[in-house]
Amino acid sequence: MPVARTLAVALTGLEGTVVEVEADVAAGLPAFHLxxxxxxxxLQARERVRAAAAQIGAGIAQRRIAVNMQPAWLPKHGSGFDxxxxIAVLAAQGDLEAEDIAGVVHLGELGLDGRIRPVPGTLPALLAARRAGVxxxxxxxxxxxxxxxxxxxxxxxxxxxCEVLRHHGSRAEVHPPAPQQSLPAAARAPDPERRERLDFCDVLGQLQARRAAEVAAAGGHHLLLAGPPGAGKTMIAARIPGILPPLGNRDALDVSAIHSLSGGFDARAGLITDPPFEAPHHTATTASVVGGGPGLARPGAISRAHAGVLFLDxxxxxxxxxxxxxREPLETGDVTLHRARGITRYPARFQLVMAANPCPCGHAWGxxxxxxxxxxxxxxxxxxLSGPVLDRIDMRVEVGPVDLRRVDAAGEPSAAIARRVRAARERQRRRFAALPWTTNSQIPGSALRGDLAPERGGRRMLEEAVDQGRLTLRGHDRVLRVAWTLADLDGAEIPDGDHIGTALSLRGKDRT
Known part of the structure; x- marks a missing residue:
């Protein structure tokens, strides 16, 4: 019988490769080689395929079966090839027309009763298939x-x-598996009330910290909130996603693909457009935060927080x-994980927000x-918190205890802050329309010292801070990025001395 061929997709991170699955059924001692x-x-797919085919009445021939997956040099993993x-084996033994399955991608895990179970990564797999012309x-x-x-x-x-075989015009007499009650696969449904429930009007006082959170959201900057327990650091950080603008189409595709690969994507509401918020516990391992695991690395918290907020309480x-x-993802916006079976790259352009106490007991304040x-x-x-890590944080703000006698009953609501953030992001979008970056936090140093350089007075202020050891060269650039965001929030065309001075005060002193 001729060799039958169909298609599947092998995922390496979010990158997919269309794989040709070819099967040959020949005379000889019964065997099933992958x-x-x-x-x-x-490798365990051999038993699942045999049992599933037998359950619907399309048994696998007791012959020598060889299944090859091309390209043969590319590692394949997971049960999504079942x-x-x-389909390739059944076509090779004559139950299906080989022409009907040749250009079709088949994804799914087979149960022993013939049912097709969902697999993670369907969205990035089909995106790769579309790019390949399937x-x-x-x-x-x-x-x-x-x-x-x-x-x-x-x-x-x-x-x-059985449904798949009938769709392809099966020649064999097949029947669906016997009905049975089964629990649906658990899916993490989005919480539509989350953004409205966590509102900045719940935060009393802390005007400087609230302003820093607004600046961080408007420009995509990293933020450190330091202060005693109960001052509101976690409250402020948890409300930052609620003032971020919705994700654009490209970011929504990337975020949805990452969550699909992680097995936590509910597609009934469409693509994920709310900026994600990840808050791993401080006992989390490096692999769970950055990504890893046996074989090909899985996405970690920094990738699940892509285009959103990663909060380290x-x-x-x-x-x-x-x-x-x-350190490296904060600079590059992605993470590359090297493992024995291959190299995996995931996007990781997240906004880092950290909260810290002044000491182990938390009371070294005042x-x-x-x-x-x-x-x-x-x-x-x-x-x-090492110097190289702190050097990558744009703003470090002290959050002291709240004096209830000096605060209003309620603060400004998130909706009002979000409108200013959207207006600032729109100014950045127009300014960078022909450039490869979208927010002020992504401006390279060469542009900050070239076309986007401030006036001479502002540059002199920053140069003095570098000469005095208050800033490193990286800190110099990060202050300028924050100053551009302050100018965007104020509707100014270019940062002035006040914007740069405010950005310097929000930056604090770098370690020398």
Whole structure:
């Protein structure tokens, strides 16, 4: 019998490669060989395919079966190849026309009863198939909503293997699996009330910290909030996503694809357009924050926070390896993970917000009368935030205790702040329309010292700060970026001395 061929998709991070799955059924001792660098979960597909085909009445022939996945040098992993393997084998033994399946992508994991179960990464897989020119795809019915988000591909949802065979005009007499009650796969549904529920009007006082949060949201800047427990640091950080503008189409696709790969994407509401908010616990490992795992690396919290906010509460309590691992993603906007089976790249252009106490007990504030820590304990605690990490933070703001006698009953609502943030982002969008960056936080240093350089008076102020050791050269550029955001919030064409002075005060002193 001729070799039968169909298509699947191998994912390496968010990058997908269309794989040709070819099957040959020949005379000889019964055997089922999978070749083309499959991992252990793919090798187990042989038993799933045999059992699923037998359950619907399309048994696999007791012959020598060889399934090859091209390109053979590319590692393949996961159970999403089950359906493509089953269709290729059944076509090779004559149950299907080989021409009907040749240009179709098949995605899905097979249950032993023949049902097709959802697989993570359907969205990035079909995006890769569309780029390769594929026009049709068969996907699990549970992933149909997600698959339909990819325009330009005809999607065929299927509950079980029997449906797929009938769709392709099966010659064998097949029947659907016996009905049974099963719990639906759990999906993380978005919380539509989250942005409205967390409102800045709940934050009493803290005018400087609230202003810093607005500036951070308007320009995509990183922020450190330092102060005693109960001052409102976590409240302010949790409300920053509520004043960010909705994601653009490109960011929405990237964020949705990352969450699809992580298995937490509910496509019923469409693409994710709310900026994500990730807040890992301080006991999180490096792999869970940056990404990792056995085989090909999985996305971590910094990738799930792409185009949104990564909040590290009690930042000095995080392991130093986790904090130091953030240095490169903070500069490049992506993370590249090297593993034995390949190199995986994930986008990680997140906005970092950290909260820190002044000491382990948290009471070294003001005169520090209640503090029980020794001077050595305080130094060691603050030294956990290393100079290179702090140098990448645009603003460091002290958040002191609130004096209820000097604050109003309610602060400014998030809706009013969000309008100013959107206006500032729109100014940046117009200014950078022909450039490869979108927010002030992404302006390269060469542009800050060229076309976007401030007037001579403002430059002199920054040069003096560098000469006095208050700023590093990286800090000099970050102050200028914050000054541009302050100018955008004020509707100014270029930062003046007041904007640069405010940005310097928000920056604080760099360690020397």
């Amino acid at each position: 070749v083309g660098l499959p991992d252990s979960s793919m 359906l493509a393997i089953a 026009g049709r795809a068969v996907v699990p019915a549970a992933d149909a909503d997600e698959a339909r988000l990819v325009e330009g591909i005809g999607v065929v949802p299927a509950e079980d293997l 009690e930042a000095p309590e995080f392991p130093s390896r986790v904090l130091e691992a953030l 005169r520090g009368d209640r503090c029980t820590c020794t001077p050595l304990q305080r130094r060691r605690y603050l030294a956990r």
